[in-house]
Every structure is written in C-alpha cells, then in structure tokens.
Amino acid sequence: MVTHNSEAQRFESTIAGHLAQVNYRISGHRMIITHTEVPEAFRGNRIGEHLLAFAVESARKDGLEVVAECSYAHQFLKRASSRAPGAER
Secondary structure: OOEEEOOOOEEEEEEOOEEEEEEEEEEOOEEEEEEEEOOHHHOOOOHHHHHHHHHHHHHHHOOOEEEEOOHHHHHHHHHHOOOOOOEOO
16 A cells, blocks of 8 residues: 655665665656665565556646656656656656
8 A cells, every 4th residue: 555655755665674765756747757666575576667657647646747866767758658648868
C-alpha cells in the first residue's frame, strides 16, 4: 500500500518493516522527483515502479507536470511516456 506523506514530501510504502520511498519537491506547477529508494532486499520486485506510478497519478490529479532529477525516475518516465502523457524527463 502506498501512502502520500505530504509533510515529508514523499510517497512511501513499508515492506516488512522497511521504508521504500519516492521523494519530491513542488516548484510552481511541477512535481520534481528527487530520489527513489527501495531497500536492497526488495529491489527487483517493481516496488519503485509502483511508487512512481502512484506519484505520477497523484501529480496528474493535482494538475502538476512531473519532472525527474532522480535517474531511476527518469528511466521510468522515459519508458512510460508513450503510455502516460504528461510525464516529462
């Protein structure tokens, strides 16, 4: 389950007591994704993709453009750009 912790400016999920997260900042009409982190033991299970998809959907609902500073988020948005109009690099 993904939750939006707006106070900490992140989307997060706790897996077996470990925090996976996508951090962001808002600048004007943009959500800038600054960092994606998944605990090493859980990498390769598409958790980061799930968190990013949730973040992108949340940004769209708020009328925000999504921009990635994080390399993982940049690759996610690049792959998803044909399926997810409005997602930028």
